[in-house]
Amino acid sequence: MSGPGTTNTGTTNTGTTDTGTRITGTTRHLVLLPAPEALWANLPPEDHEHGMRSHEQFHRDLAAGGHTVVATSPLRPSAEAISMRPDDAGGTVVTDGPFTESVEQVVGFYLIDSPDRAALVRICTEFSSRGELIEFRDLARDEH
Numbered sequence: 001m002s003g004p005g006t007t008n009t010g011t012t013n014t015g016t017t018d019t020g021t022r023i024t025g026t027t028r029h030l031v032l033l034p035a036p037e038a039l040w041a042n043l044p045p046e047d048h049e050h051g052m053r054s055h056e057q058f059h060r061d062l063a064a065g066g067h068t069v070v071a072t073s074p075l076r077p078s079a080e081a082i083s084m085r086p087d088d089a090g091g092t093v094v095t096d097g098p099f100t101e102s103v104e105q106v107v108g109f110y111l112i113d114s115p116d117r118a119a120l121v122r123i124c125t126e127f128s129s130r131g132e133l134i135e136f137r138d139l140a141r142d143e144h
Contacts, residue, residue, distance in 0.1 A: 029120060029136065031136055051131070054130040057127075058127045066114075079096075
């Protein structure tokens with residue numbers, strides 16, 4: 001998952017970002033944000049405000065620790081997803097909706113470059129302690 005101007009050598013990235021910032025010696029991680037969609041959609045405004053403050057603090061903590069947010073975004077509801085599966089005839093079956101039915105769906109994500117995985121895990125733990133559900137994943141090494 002390298003962006004323009006970057007080279008991904010396993011999970012250690014070298015090259016430059018779109019803005020020309022050097023990102024050598026970092027590892028790339030995906031922070032998935034699962035949540036019960038129905039509950040999340042019906043939260044009162046003060047709970048959404050608390051969540052926004054939590055994300056703002058997460059951004060400040062990441063920046064202070066030298067971690068770079070490569071991409072982040074909330075996702076549209078899973079009901080708007082399109083799933084694709086291979087069929088037995090060499091084609092693809094395309095269906096509306098998520099790949100799997102579940103109460104919890106991924107509602108957002110962060111893609112982060114980090115010079116220190118352990119420090120990033122600590123920051124994510126603090127983020128979770130403010131009420132966020134988190135799944136932390138390392139990107140796989142590119143063996144090509």
